[in-house]
Amino acid sequence: xxxxxxxxxxxxxxxxxxxxxxxxxxxxxxxxxxxxxxxxxxxxxxxxxxxxxxxxxxxxxxxxxxxxxxxxxxxxxxxxxxxxxxxxxxxxxxxxxxxxxxxxxxxxxxxxxxxxxxxxxxxxxxxxxxxxxxxxxxxxxxxxxxxxxxxxxxxxxxxxxxxxxxxxxxxxxxxxxxxxxxxxxxxxxxxxxxxxxxxxxxxxxxxxxxxxxxxxxx
Amino acid sequence: xxxxxxxxxxxxxxxxxxxxxxxxxxxxxxxxxxxxxxxxxxxxxxxxxxxxxxxxxxxxxxxxxxxxxxxxxxxxxxxxxxxxxxxxxxxxxxxxxxxxxxxxxxxxxxxxxxxxxxxxxxxxxxxxxxxxxxxxxxxxxxxxxxxxxxxxxxxxxxxxxxxxxxxxxxxxxxxxxxxxxxxxxxxxxxxxxxxxxxxxxxxxxxxxxxxxxxxxxxxxxxxxxxxxxxxxxxxxxxxxxxxxxxxxxxxxxxxxxxxxxxxxxxxxxxxxxxxxxxxxxxxxxxxxxxxxxxxxxxxxxxxxxxxxxxxxxxxxxxxxxxxxxxxxxxxxxxxxxxxxxxxxxxxxxxxxxxxxxxxxxxxxxxxxxxxxxxxxxxxxxxxxxxxxxxxxxxxxxxxxxxxxxxxxxxxxxxxxxxxxxxxxxxxxxxxxxxxxxxxxxxxxxxxxxxxxxxxxxxxxxxxxxxxxxxxxxxxxxxxxxxxxxxxxxxxxxxxxxxxxxxxxxxxxxxxxxxxxxxxxxxxxxxxxxxxxxxxxxxxxxxxxxxxxxxxxxxxxxxxxxxxxxxxxxxx
Numbered sequence: 001x002x003x004x005x006x007x008x009x010x011x012x013x014x015x016x017x018x019x020x021x022x023x024x025x026x027x028x029x030x031x032x033x034x035x036x037x038x039x040x041x042x043x044x045x046x047x048x049x050x051x052x053x054x055x056x057x058x059x060x061x062x063x064x065x066x067x068x069x070x071x072x073x074x075x076x077x078x079x080x081x082x083x084x085x086x087x088x089x090x091x092x093x094x095x096x097x098x099x100x101x102x103x104x105x106x107x108x109x110x111x112x113x114x115x116x117x118x119x120x121x122x123x124x125x126x127x128x129x130x131x132x133x134x135x136x137x138x139x140x141x142x143x144x145x146x147x148x149x150x151x152x153x154x155x156x157x158x159x160x161x162x163x164x165x166x167x168x169x170x171x172x173x174x175x176x177x178x179x180x181x182x183x184x185x186x187x188x189x190x191x192x193x194x195x196x197x198x199x200x201x202x203x204x205x206x207x208x209x210x211x212x213x214x215x216x217x218x
Numbered sequence: 219x220x221x222x223x224x225x226x227x228x229x230x231x232x233x234x235x236x237x238x239x240x241x242x243x244x245x246x247x248x249x250x251x252x253x254x255x256x257x258x259x260x261x262x263x264x265x266x267x268x269x270x271x272x273x274x275x276x277x278x279x280x281x282x283x284x285x286x287x288x289x290x291x292x293x294x295x296x297x298x299x300x301x302x303x304x305x306x307x308x309x310x311x312x313x314x315x316x317x318x319x320x321x322x323x324x325x326x327x328x329x330x331x332x333x334x335x336x337x338x339x340x341x342x343x344x345x346x347x348x349x350x351x352x353x354x355x356x357x358x359x360x361x362x363x364x365x366x367x368x369x370x371x372x373x374x375x376x377x378x379x380x381x382x383x384x385x386x387x388x389x390x391x392x393x394x395x396x397x398x399x400x401x402x403x404x405x406x407x408x409x410x411x412x413x414x415x416x417x418x419x420x421x422x423x424x425x426x427x428x429x430x431x432x433x434x435x436x437x438x439x440x441x442x443x444x445x446x447x448x449x450x451x452x453x454x455x456x457x458x459x460x461x462x463x464x465x466x467x468x469x470x471x472x473x474x475x476x477x478x479x480x481x482x483x484x485x486x487x488x489x490x491x492x493x494x495x496x497x498x499x500x501x502x503x504x505x506x507x508x509x510x511x512x513x514x515x516x517x518x519x520x521x522x523x524x525x526x527x528x529x530x531x532x533x534x535x536x537x538x539x540x541x542x543x544x545x546x547x548x549x550x551x552x553x554x555x556x557x558x559x560x561x562x563x564x565x566x567x568x569x570x571x572x573x574x575x576x577x578x579x580x581x582x583x584x585x586x587x588x589x590x591x592x593x594x595x596x597x598x599x600x601x602x603x604x605x606x607x608x609x610x611x612x613x614x615x616x617x618x619x620x621x622x623x624x625x626x627x628x629x630x631x632x633x634x635x636x637x638x639x640x641x642x643x644x645x646x647x648x649x650x651x652x653x654x655x656x657x658x659x660x661x662x663x664x665x666x667x668x669x670x671x672x673x674x675x676x677x678x679x680x681x682x683x684x685x686x687x688x689x690x691x692x693x694x695x696x697x698x699x700x701x702x703x704x705x706x707x708x709x710x711x712x713x714x715x716x717x718x719x720x721x722x723x724x725x726x727x728x729x730x731x732x733x734x735x736x737x738x739x740x741x742x743x744x745x746x747x748x749x750x751x752x753x754x755x756x757x758x759x760x761x762x763x764x765x766x767x768x769x770x771x772x773x774x775x776x777x778x779x780x781x782x783x784x785x786x787x788x789x
């Protein structure tokens with residue numbers, strides 16, 4: 001069965017004021033890009049999807065993952081992987097430890113093998129026992145990506161994941177992320193400021209309007 | 219600063235202040251330890267003992283029940299610290315991302331400023347056979363028409379002590395943890411990492427223990443050790459809640475030191491050394507256990523298991539939290555009722571009459587202790603704040619944080635059991651200045667007030683935006699002007715809070731006041747402890763309430779003043 005993430009008739013309110021409306025379906029391997037100025041509700045949309053919407057906000061609508069309504073599930077039962085701006089690697093664990101943390105339970109040896117293979121696949125072979133704080137920004141981003149993918153997510157959210165990388169690194173990392181999303185055939189939603197990110201995703205692009213006309217910053 | 223520019227006086231004072239701080243903390247503590255060490259080995263000029271001997275130690279070993287004393291000290295210290303620590307962690311884990319954490323903290327934070335003696339009195343009232351707990355379950359459940367014979371408080375197992383210490387230390391540990399989590403960068407990172415773990419399917423409590431705790435614990439270690447050191451050697455709690463035959467080691471030492479038979483001082487000094495070993499041993503055990511747990515559980519962190527009965531643990535935590543808060547509320551309500559109770563028959567939950575005569579008669583005798591408490595508290599707190607501000611300014615002028623050594627030394631008076639160094643310190647104080655007991659008491663209080671004031675001000679000072687100072691300096695303001703006109707006004711609110719905290723700590727000091735004052739300086743706290751064992755329950759309740767009210771007034775002022783000033787500034 002092809003996997004899909006379906007947002008049905010979502011309306012998001014901030015303190016009673018309409019923030020955004022959305023009705024979209026994303027199929028496995030596709031990347032939906034959401035653009036828009038800050039304050040337009042991009043992060044709130046992601047928070048709603050992961051089940052961590054703040055108290056100021058309210059929402060109507062449904063989200064279905066592979067046909068199953070996950071609206072009422074708590075954050076930790078939704079199986080939605082998120083890649084943030086920062087790598088957010090756990091500094092009390094090694095690189096391999098970080099990935100193992102995210103992987104499902106299993107036989108120790110098999111998990112270890114899988115981690116080694118994955119590290120090799122993204123050009124980080126042999127770095128498993130290193131401490132994440134000693135890695136370069138690009139290496140950290142790749143570990144965060146592996147960690148997220150090996151957690152067996154059913155859908156992926158990208159929260160401006162490349163915005164802290166410099167230009168060349170950004171292009172390479174972006175390509176790697178998009179390639180892997182297609183390889184794993186997972187539905188993905190990306191939030192970004194950068195039109196280059198949006199174009200590289202080769203999917204549908206939705207631009208949200210700022211609701212806060214007073215601020216009006218980009 | 220260029221090399222040829224001669225620093226002004228202010229800068230010189232500021233640069234010198236950290237060394238002064240070190241001296242003021244290290245000298246009394248180590249001096250005091252030496253002053254206890256020498257008599258322990260038989261060298262006590264005041265008693266005409268000049269020969270090295272071990273009679274102090276052999277006397278100590280022959281004391282009836284010494285083994286029990288040691289066991290009681292170890293058990294109450296370790297169990298209460300462990301309980302407070304574990305419950306703190308459970309609360310943090312269960313309510314990590316919930317508004318309840320702030321609410322619980324707000325409910326518990328008044329406990330922080332309640333002196334140990336007052337807390338002990340309140341807990342004692344609650345669990346005594348005719349206390350609120352047994353009134354609530356009588357006679358419908360127990361069938362008691364008269365107050366039964368119970369073992370609480372003063373039970374020989376130390377359960378009452380453990381209860382009192384746990385209730386008092388838990389809010390402190392919780393506050394310390396929340397202070398760490400309130401650090402802008404670290405706090406944000408830990409909350410985001412917790413969210414990442416949730417995205418990976420980890421249950422919230424498991425996520426806390428596997429992701430947040432390993433980064434949080436190193437920053438909690440010193441406060442936890444301070445709590446352990448305090449709990450193993452405290453005097454007020456065991457004095458009011460503990461057994462007498464035999465008492466905890468610290469209480470026994472205090473009795474020997476204050477005995478009319480001066481020869482007991484040799485034994486007392488030996489006992490102080492033993493106390494040092496007991497506390498040191500407990501700290502070592504804690505650190506050892508910590509390393510063992512870290513080693514044993516390191517594999518568990520990455521085994522991928524996402525759930526360890528989280529739902530049940532969450533419920534247990536909620537129940538424990540509710541019980542705890544209910545227990546504290548009941549203790550406070552009971553205390554207030556005792557202070558205004560007229561005739562109060564046993565199983566009745568409320569007194570039959572309410573009268574104010576206990577307050578009236580107590581207040582009449584309270585003038586001197588009240589004034590002493592206030593004057594000593596103010597002197598100490600002002601000194602502590604000035605010294606702290608200078609040290610923090612020195613840190614900013616030199617552009618690097620105070621060394622780890624200084625940070626550890628600031629904790630020194632909290633880590634070394636006060637019973638072990640205070641007697642030696644008092645001995646030195648009497649050599650140097652036996653005229654004014656008042657100054658001696660204030661100086662001794664400073665040792666215990668400084669650490670708290672320092673901890674309370676540090677984070678606000680370090681979070682000041684350095685650009686304000688840079689702008690002022692570029693406009694030609696000398697360092698002294700930047701300090702007084704730019705930095706201090708921004709720190710108005712934190713300084714007031716630190717002052718209120720300093721006052722609260724000073725108000726609560728029992729042993730330092732008793733010893734440094736040679737029994738001649740009475741404060742509300744020394745009176746309250748004296749009255750707790752003997753005087754009527756109603757008078758005792760009044761003193762405990764006054765003890766709680768004093769620091770509370772301080773905090774209310776600290777909270778209101780900035781609102782008043784800033785309101786004016788805005789208009």
